Amino acid sequence: MSDGYHHGDLRRALLDEASQMIDEVGPSSLSLRELARRAGVSHGAPAHHFGDRRGLLTALAAHGLRMLAADVGAATAGGFDEAAVAYVRFAREHRGHYAVMYRPELLHADDGELSSARAASMEALMAGVESIPAERRAHLTASEAAHVAWSLVHGLASLAAEGPTPAPQADDLARRAARQLFA
Template identity: 55%
Template sequence: MSSERERTYHHGDLRRAILTAALDVIAAHGPAALSLRDLARRAGVSHAAPAHHFKDRTGLLTAVAAEGYALFADALAGAPDLRERGVAYVRFAATHPAHFQVMFRPDLYRTDAPEVTAARTRATEALRAGVADLPPGGRGEDGRLAGVAAWSLAHGFATLLLSGNLSDAMEGRDPEAAFRSLTGLIFTPENRRDDGEAGL
């Protein structure tokens, strides 16, 4: 590819172009399909350009995870309660499938990268805040386990949704509405808010 084409990118634009190409590949074929040389071709730059910005494949996936956790934290923070945080979780997975595939695969990226840990901490705090807002009866004896239960429900639903395993069960239902209904079925009356709404 000509250097003239490569020079049309500003420094930040080239990094974004490579990331966008990576997200397209992951969404369509999974993280295993990533190749820096192929991404360079897709972005219309020299084969060395991705390595200049990300060093290697792991560095690129680290950038994907960091961006994903930052977007995820923002999505969770905007939800008013734990159940709506669960809905935001499902919505994030549906709208950012490539990020979602990478974020929860710590074997793919550098989990100790500062940008990853900072964003992941924000997301974790948003989930914990949702559990903390539950009335005492809704958290059970162990608030940490209540958080694990909420996370498992949202993550499991989102994962099954993305993999196409809920197609028959959903019967054309809106995923977010279905998840809201699901929380009411799974959580017992003891785990519901005082106003009768499901705790998650």
């Protein structure tokens, strides 16, 4: 629980607190009133910034997708296997964000920022796949390879976020599976 809001970026503070709450209680138990209480602001502050609960979750998902795109994009220099590790690590370290990023029933599907953030995260993943030598993925189109790669890392990330695989093992498994996928 935070000690209350004490700085200039209330929107960001609310997103951070919402992520922490979701990590603790899940997205279905998140309430704007409890979020406001934990952030130390008026009960109307979250609604002022996000409109409603779905708006808050949409903003949180977009924020998470942008962070994921940055993490995966930065790791791509090390090849697809390091991009895969970055994806899995993100899910483990940002469970609150990850818990809502791929849950359309919780989000405003037509939100422009969400669409833009989704595109950015897919571009980062595509860059990781494109770092694989073409002969190692010759049996797939770039789009198919990206879909297969996303399936692999998303499955491993979901397991890592749920906690059954210890962090070092999850990272190592992601790295080795990514190498094997396009061997």
